[in-house]
Amino acid sequence: MRLKKVAAVFLAAAVSLSAFSNAVVPKADASKSIEDLRKELAENTKKKQEAIKEKVSKQTELNSAVDKKNDLDIQIAALEADIDDIDDVVRDKQAEIDEKNKQIKELDSQIDKNKDLLKERMKVMYENGNVTYLEMIFEAKGLSDLFTRIAVIRDIVSHDRELIQSYVDAKETIEDAKATVEKEKAEQDEAKAMLVDKKADIEKKSAERDKIIQTLKSQIDELEKFEAESEKYEKQAKEELQRALAEQEAKKKSSSSAPAKVGNGDFCWPSATSTRVTSKYGYRIHPISNVEKFHSGIDIAAEQGTNVLAAQDGTVVTAGWNNGYGYYITINHGGGVVTLYGHNSKLLVSAGDEVKKGQVIAKVGSTGISTGPHIHFEVIVNGSTQDPEKYF
Numbered sequence: 001m002r003l004k005k006v007a008a009v010f011l012a013a014a015v016s017l018s019a020f021s022n023a024v025v026p027k028a029d030a031s032k033s034i035e036d037l038r039k040e041l042a043e044n045t046k047k048k049q050e051a052i053k054e055k056v057s058k059q060t061e062l063n064s065a066v067d068k069k070n071d072l073d074i075q076i077a078a079l080e081a082d083i084d085d086i087d088d089v090v091r092d093k094q095a096e097i098d099e100k101n102k103q104i105k106e107l108d109s110q111i112d113k114n115k116d117l118l119k120e121r122m123k124v125m126y127e128n129g130n131v132t133y134l135e136m137i138f139e140a141k142g143l144s145d146l147f148t149r150i151a152v153i154r155d156i157v158s159h160d161r162e163l164i165q166s167y168v169d170a171k172e173t174i175e176d177a178k179a180t181v182e183k184e185k186a187e188q189d190e191a192k193a194m195l196v197d198k199k200a201d202i203e204k205k206s207a208e209r210d211k212i213i214q215t216l217k218s219q220i221d222e223l224e225k226f227e228a229e230s231e232k233y234e235k236q237a238k239e240e241l242q243r244a245l246a247e248q249e250a251k252k253k254s255s256s257s258a259p260a261k262v263g264n265g266d267f268c269w270p271s272a273t274s275t276r277v278t279s280k281y282g283y284r285i286h287p288i289s290n291v292e293k294f295h296s297g298i299d300i301a302a303e304q305g306t307n308v309l310a311a312q313d314g315t316v317v318t319a320g321w322n323n324g325y326g327y328y329i330t331i332n333h334g335g336g337v338v339t340l341y342g343h344n345s346k347l348l349v350s351a352g353d354e355v356k357k358g359q360v361i362a363k364v365g366s367t368g369i370s371t372g373p374h375i376h377f378e379v380i381v382n383g384s385t386q387d388p389e390k391y392f
C-alpha cells in the first residue's frame, strides 16, 4: 500500500514534467514563445556542435599541413647548408685560379722581358751585324779568338732561348693545372645550380603549403567566431527561456488549487550542518547538452555522515532504496503534505515510525544517482512537488 503511494508520488512528478512541456505557452518575451526558443536553442546547439566538429577536423588538417611545411623547411635548410658548402669550395677553386693567373702573368712578363733581352742581343748581333762581325774579326786576335768570340755569342743566345723555353714550359704546366681547377669549379657550379633549382622547387611547395595553412587558420577563426556567437546567443536564449519557464510556472501555481504554502513556513532545515543549496527547485538547462530538466527538489551539499533532520512532525512512509534517490525516506505530515530525503548513506528510521520535527532520521551520503554527498529534499503537496524553500 505504502509503496504504491510513493510510486504515485514519483509518477506525479514525472507527469508534471511532460504535461509542462506540452503546455500551450503564451509569448515568453515580447516576441518569442517557449517553443520557439526551445526550437531555436536546439537548432543553434546542433549547428554549434557541427561547427565544433568541423573546427576539430580543420585543426587536424592544419596540424598535418604545418608538419609537412616544417619538413619542407628542414629540407630547404639542408639544401642551403649544401649550397654554402659548395660556395666555399667554389671560392677556394677561384682563389686557386686567381693564383695561377698571377703566376702565368709573372711568367708572361718574364718571357717578355727575356724576349726583349734576346731581341736586344740579336739586334746587336744582326742589325749592326756586319760591323760587329767585322769589328769582332778585326779585333780578334787570330782566327781561334774569333771563333771563341762567336761561340760565346752563340752560347749567350742559346742560353737566353733555353731560359725563355723554361718559362714557356712552366707557363704551360700552370695553364694545365689551371684548366683542371677550372673544370672542377665548373662541376661545382653545375652542382650548385642543381641544388638551387631543387631549393626553389621546395620553396615553392613550402609557399603553397603556407597558403593552405593561412586558409585553414582563417577558416578556423571563422568557425571560432561562429562558436563564440552561438555561445553568446545560447546564454541569452537560456536566460530568456529560464525566465519564461519561471513565469509560466508562477502563473500555473497561482491558478492551481493546491495550497500555496503549507506548514506556515515553520519547516525545520533538513541538514544539521549545512545551509548550502547547490541546486534549486525548478527548471534547469543542462550547461552542455542544453536539455531542459526539471529538478523536483533542492540539493543541500553537506558533509558525508552528518545528520539529516525531519522537516516536521509526521509518520515515516518509506525508508528504503530507489535507483535514483539511493537510500531515501518519505514522511507524511498530514494534510496532503509529504517530504522526501534522498541520497542518504544510512537510514535511522523505518516505515511506520512516528518522527518529531528536527529528529535525526538519516545520515548524509551520495547513494543513488549523485555526484557528491548532499540531501535531495522534496516537498510534495497533494501529489505535486513544490519549491521547498518556501516552507522554511
Ligand SMILES: [Zn+2]
Binding pocket: 279, 295, 297, 298, 299, 375, 376, 377
Ligand atoms: Zn536533487
